[in-house]
Every structure is written in C-alpha cells, then in structure tokens.
Amino acid sequence: MTLIVEARQTLGEFNLDAGFTSEGGVTALFGRSGSGKTSLVRVIAGLSKPDQGRLMVDGDVLLDTENRIFVPKHRRRFGYVFQEGRLFPHLTVRQNLNYGRWFAGMSRQGDDFDRIVELLGIELLLERRPGKLSGGEKQRVAIGRALLAAPRLLLMDEPLAALDDQRKAEILPYLERLRDEMATPIVYVSHSVSEVARLADKVVMMKGGRVEAIGTPSEILGGQAFLSSDRRDAGAVLTGRVEAIDDAHRLATIRLSASEIVVPNAHVETGRSVRVHIPERDVMVATLRPEGLSALNILEGRIVSIEPDGEGMMRVRIRSGEDDLLARITALSVERLDLKLEKAVFAVIKTVALER
Amino acid sequence: MDWLHLSDEEWTAIRLSLWVSGIAMVVSLPFGIWVAYLLARGGFWGKSILNGIVHLPLILPPVVTGFILLVLFGRRGVIGAFLDQYFGIVFSFRWTGAALACGIMGFPLLVRSIRLSIEAVDRKLEEAAGTLGASPTWVFMTVTLPLILPGIIAGMILSFAKAMGEFGATITFVSNIPGETQTLSAAIYTFTQVPGGDAGAMRLTLVAIIISFAALLASEFMAHIVGKRVNVE
Numbered sequence: 001m002t003l004i005v006e007a008r009q010t011l012g013e014f015n016l017d018a019g020f021t022s023e024g025g026v027t028a029l030f031g032r033s034g035s036g037k038t039s040l041v042r043v044i045a046g047l048s049k050p051d052q053g054r055l056m057v058d059g060d061v062l063l064d065t066e067n068r069i070f071v072p073k074h075r076r077r078f079g080y081v082f083q084e085g086r087l088f089p090h091l092t093v094r095q096n097l098n099y100g101r102w103f104a105g106m107s108r109q110g111d112d113f114d115r116i117v118e119l120l121g122i123e124l125l126l127e128r129r130p131g132k133l134s135g136g137e138k139q140r141v142a143i144g145r146a147l148l149a150a151p152r153l154l155l156m157d158e159p160l161a162a163l164d165d166q167r168k169a170e171i172l173p174y175l176e177r178l179r180d181e182m183a184t185p186i187v188y189v190s191h192s193v194s195e196v197a198r199l200a201d202k203v204v205m206m207k208g209g210r211v212e213a214i215g216t217p218s219e220i221l222g223g224q225a226f227l228s229s230d231r232r233d234a235g236a237v238l239t240g241r242v243e244a245i246d247d248a249h250r251l252a253t254i255r256l257s258a259s260e261i262v263v264p265n266a267h268v269e270t271g272r273s274v275r276v277h278i279p280e281r282d283v284m285v286a287t288l289r290p291e292g293l294s295a296l297n298i299l300e301g302r303i304v305s306i307e308p309d310g311e312g313m314m315r316v317r318i319r320s321g322e323d324d325l326l327a328r329i330t331a332l333s334v335e336r337l338d339l340k341l342e343k344a345v346f347a348v349i350k351t352v353a354l355e356r
Numbered sequence: 357m358d359w360l361h362l363s364d365e366e367w368t369a370i371r372l373s374l375w376v377s378g379i380a381m382v383v384s385l386p387f388g389i390w391v392a393y394l395l396a397r398g399g400f401w402g403k404s405i406l407n408g409i410v411h412l413p414l415i416l417p418p419v420v421t422g423f424i425l426l427v428l429f430g431r432r433g434v435i436g437a438f439l440d441q442y443f444g445i446v447f448s449f450r451w452t453g454a455a456l457a458c459g460i461m462g463f464p465l466l467v468r469s470i471r472l473s474i475e476a477v478d479r480k481l482e483e484a485a486g487t488l489g490a491s492p493t494w495v496f497m498t499v500t501l502p503l504i505l506p507g508i509i510a511g512m513i514l515s516f517a518k519a520m521g522e523f524g525a526t527i528t529f530v531s532n533i534p535g536e537t538q539t540l541s542a543a544i545y546t547f548t549q550v551p552g553g554d555a556g557a558m559r560l561t562l563v564a565i566i567i568s569f570a571a572l573l574a575s576e577f578m579a580h581i582v583g584k585r586v587n588v589e
Contacts, residue, residue, distance in 0.1 A: 080487035103489030
C-alpha cells in the first residue's frame with residue numbers, strides 16, 4: 001500500500017499545509033491539539049475538501065484539486081474511527097458492526113466477523129444497544145465497525161482521547177493486536193507520546209498546520225524536533241519480545257537485543273512483540289554496577305554521544321547491544337562521573353517509570 | 357340511552373372524516389418530510405419565503421385558505437383545470453377536495469414537528485455512516501429517518517388531529533354535501549342549524565372527543581416505544 005497526501009487549506013485563522021507518504025503499517029500523525037492532525041486526516045477521509053490537494057492510494061487518485069477530482073467519502077473505502085465512537089443509537093451492536101459490511105457488499109456472516117469480534121473482545125456485547133456500553137466498549141465496537149467495512153486504509157482520530165487511563169490501558173493491547181494481525185494500514189492521529197511510542201511504525205510530527213518532522217518513533221520521540229516542542233516525554237523507544245510473565249508480582253520481562261527489561265504486566269501476552277517507551281528523564285547513569293538498589297532494570301552499555309541540552313543539562317546516549325537509551329542528567333553529574341565517549345556505563349531504570 | 361344511537365348519516369360523516377383525515381395525513385407525509393428536510397438542512401435562496409408559505413395556513417383565517425383553494429383548485433382554477441384535463445383529478449365538491457383542504461391546513465404542524473427532529477439529529481452520526489460506505493440517500497434512509505421517527509409520528513398525529521377538526525377551509529372549498537364532503541365538524545354544525553338537532557350534535561361531539569383522545573393516546577404510546585429505542589444514548 002502506498003498513500004500519498006498533500007493538502008493546503010485555510011480555516012479561518014488556521015492554515016493547513018501538510019503532506020506525507022506512507023507505505024503501510026501504522027503511520028502516526030502526532031502533535032499537540034490544534035496542530036492540524038485532525039484537519040489532515042479529515043481531508044484523507046473526504047470529510048473536508050482542501051483548497052488545494054492531492055490524495056493517492058496505490059495509484060488510485062481520490063483527490064486532485066488541479067484536475068477537479070474529488071471522490072466522495074462513501075466511495076473511498078476508508079474506515080474512520082472517531083474520538084467519540086459515533087455508534088448508531090437505534091441499532092444493536094451487531095447491526096452497528098454489520099452496517100459497513102452491508103455497503104461493502106459482503107455476506108452478512110463470515111470468518112471476518114467472528115475473527116474481528118474475537119480480536120476486539122466484544123462477543124458478549126453483540127445484542128446490546130450502544131447506550132448501555134461503557135466508553136471503552138463503545139470504542140472497541142467502533143473500531144470493529146470500521147474494520148468490517150473492509151477498508152483499504154483505517155483512519156483513527158484520537159480513538160483513546162475521550163477515555164480515562166484505565167480504559168486506554170484496556171484498549172491499547174487490542175490496537176497492538178490489530179496492528180500485528182490485520183493487514184490493513186492505519187493512520188493514527190494522537191497527541192499522546194505513549195500511544196505513538198507503542199503503536200506507530202512511522203511518525204509524522206505536526207506543528208501549526210505543518211509537518212515538522214517524519215521518522216521512526218525512536219527518531220522522533222528522541223529527536224531534536226520533539227525536544228523543542230515537548231521535552232517532558234522525550235525518550236527512547238525500544239522494541240522487544242515478551243519473554244516471561246510473572247503473574248505473582250504482576251511483571252513482564254521483555255527481551256531486547258542484548259539485555260532484558262522488566263515492566264509492569266499490563267495486558268501483555270508472552271511471545272508478542274511490544275514497544276517500550278523509556279522517558280529520558282527517568283534514566284539514571286552509573287559507572288559501577290549498583291548494588292542494594294530497588295530499581296529492577298540495570299542495563300550495561302557504552303556511551304555513544306553526549307550533547308548539551310540547555311539549562312545545565314546533558315543528554316547521554318547509551319548503546320546496549322543494538323538498542324539506544326537516552327538519559328537526561330545534569331552537566332554536574334557528567335563532570336563528576338567523568339563521562340565521555342565509549343565509556344562503559346550502566347543505565348538504571350525504575351520499573352515503575354515504565355507503567356504503560 | 358336511545359339518544360346515543362347513531363343514525364346512518366352520522367356514521368357516514370364519521371367514516372368520511374376518518375377517511376379524509378387519514379388520506380390527508382398519509383399523502384402529505386412524503387411532502388412534509390421533504391419540505392422539513394429542505395428547511396432544516398437546505399441552504400438556498402428563498403428559504404424564508406418557503407418557510408412563510410408553509411406556515412401561511414396556520415396564520416390565515418381558514419375561510420381565506422378555503423377561498424384560495426377554490427380559486428386555484430376549482431374546476432376553472434389554474435391548477436384545477438389542468439389536473440382535470442390531463443389527469444382526471446377533480447377536487448371541487450368532492451371528498452378529494454376535503455382531503456386537500458385538510459392536508460394543507462395540517463401541513464405546517466407536520467413540517468414543524470419533523471423539522472425540529474431533523475435539526476436535533478447528530479450530524480456526526482451521518483458523517484460516520486458516510487465513511488462506512490453509505491451514499492447520502494442511504495444515510496438518510498438508515499440513519500436520519502429512524503432517528504427522526506418520533507418527530508414524524510408526532511407530526512402525523514398533529515396533522516391528523518388538525519384534519520379532524522378542520523371546518524372553515526373545507527366548507528368554503530368543497531361545501532357541506534352529506535356523504536361526499538360533510539365531515540364530522542360540518543355535520544355538527546349542520547345539526548346546530550336545525551331545530552331539535554341538539555341531541556345529534558351532542559352524539560357527534562362525544563364521538564369527536566373519543567377519536568381525539570384515542571389519537572392522542574396512540575401517539576403517546578408510539579412515541580414511547582420509538583423513543584425507548586432511539587433515545588437510549
């Protein structure tokens with residue numbers, strides 16, 4: 001799948017002038033509220049028409065203002081998951097799920113239906129009406145409804161923003177399964193670092209209606225562009241596989257390239273590939289292996305870069321195997337520990353800081 | 357209790373009234389939904405003029421509406437002559453004319469009720485239906501229409517009730533012919549004009565009260581059932 005989008009649109013005071021390409025997987029449109037993420041995804045869906053723009057999916061032109069091409073939303077075959085679910089209140093959950101299937105011209109019951117219902121864990125809700133569902137359940141049904149229309153692209157506009165932390169934690173694993181098990185490419189709009197870190201294959205960072213940077217989650221979330229906008233959540237994004245689950249202590253061990261890391265066990269399954277976002281402010285650096293310490297994660301590595309990070313702070317990049325960790329420490333600590341390139345160090349991370 | 361016994365003529369007036377009001381309601385419904393949709397969603401020049409014309413029968417004296425109908429739809433009227441010549445439809449001094457007058461008089465109430473419910477529909481739901489592959493027509497049929505059903509039912513009952521009570525426009529347009537255009541209201545009026553007609557007027561009045569009450573209960577009941585389905589969120 002190849003998606004190419006470019007759009008210019010003036011909406012009152014706000015100017016949207018953005019574009020990106022995607023080759024499948026999960027592309028996150030990331031940025032603060034008001035950065036133009038939703039405007040851009042609405043252009044892709046055909047919910048709004050830009051002043052100038054172009055949209056192509058696999059060579060199929062869906063929008064081209066120069067040649068006056070505008071394929072209406074119901075002929076684009078894009079699924080759209082809205083922030084507020086938007087389930088039809090007069091239909092049951094099953095009818096909601098079947099709504100898009102009907103227009104996609106498929107048989108009413110099939111493998112897909114059972115598979116997606118099972119994937120989203122909504123088997124027991126089928127005969128209920130949307131008014132009787134919780135926020136998290138509604139959103140899972142909304143995702144299922146969009147998927148069952150057999151879209152060639154799934155657009156998700158802050159699908160978790162209206163939910164509390166507990167509901168988010170409940171849905172995120174379903175989204176990870178979705179990414180890993182369905183072939184449908186996804187454009188995921190979010191302002192949340194943790195969602196983007198966990199789900200995205202590619203991040204398009206937006207600011208003031210423009211694209212500021214495009215890259216992998218670790219490039220963007222640990223990169224300069226992100227630092228200038230929101231340094232609080234900056235950090236490394238590591239990919240690993242769940243190796244063991246300790247139910248007694250509610251912990252999960254994730255194998256990285258050269259080491260392993262222990263995280264709180266929040267809805268993970270053994271063998272599944274997961275991403276861990278490690279905020280750089282939560283990483284300590286030690287020159288000797290610490291002992292008698294509560295922190296569970298002590299990763300051995302060597303320093304590959306030290307950069308000044310303003311206000312007496314330094315960013316230290318520590319390579320452990322093939323994974324790069326970022327640590328934000330004071331310049332004083334760098335001086336006192338005599339940190340320099342190629343020096344062997346230990347990165348210390350509290351498991352509590354990795355609550356997902 | 358002998359005075360409660362309804363004569364054949366009285367039965368005829370009751371049946372005619374129900375028939376005329378029912379036809380008026382059913383035939384005006386599609387137009388009512390269409391006009392209500394235009395007024396609620398349309399952005400076109402002359403929208404307020406259309407709104408004014410729709411509401412005119414509510415403001416004008418019924419006799420004036422009846423006279424205008426006579427001028428337009430009478431046998432020599434502009435529209436009446438045309439319909440007679442090409443479609444063989446005659447309104448003047450027929451029950452069809454009574455139904456037309458009743459439909460016109462109830463139209464503003466029908467449109468108003470449906471329009472309000474269309475304006476209350478969450479357009480985000482329609483947008484969502486569009487992204488799921490439904491064309492605008494299908495969105496209307498599968499989302500908008502079910503959601504405005506309570507408003508449609510309320511409008512239908514209102515227009516039916518208005519038609520049952522319609523008198524001025526009907527008698528002006530199609531007169532008061534027993535068996536053809538003499539509705540319940542006109543029959544009661546006729547009874548009050550003849551000596552000793554009080555008992556007949558009273559009987560028909562009771563019937564009118566019963567019918568109105570039944571219509572009201574039916575609408576409450578249906579609105580309850582539909583409302584339970586639609587307004588759960």
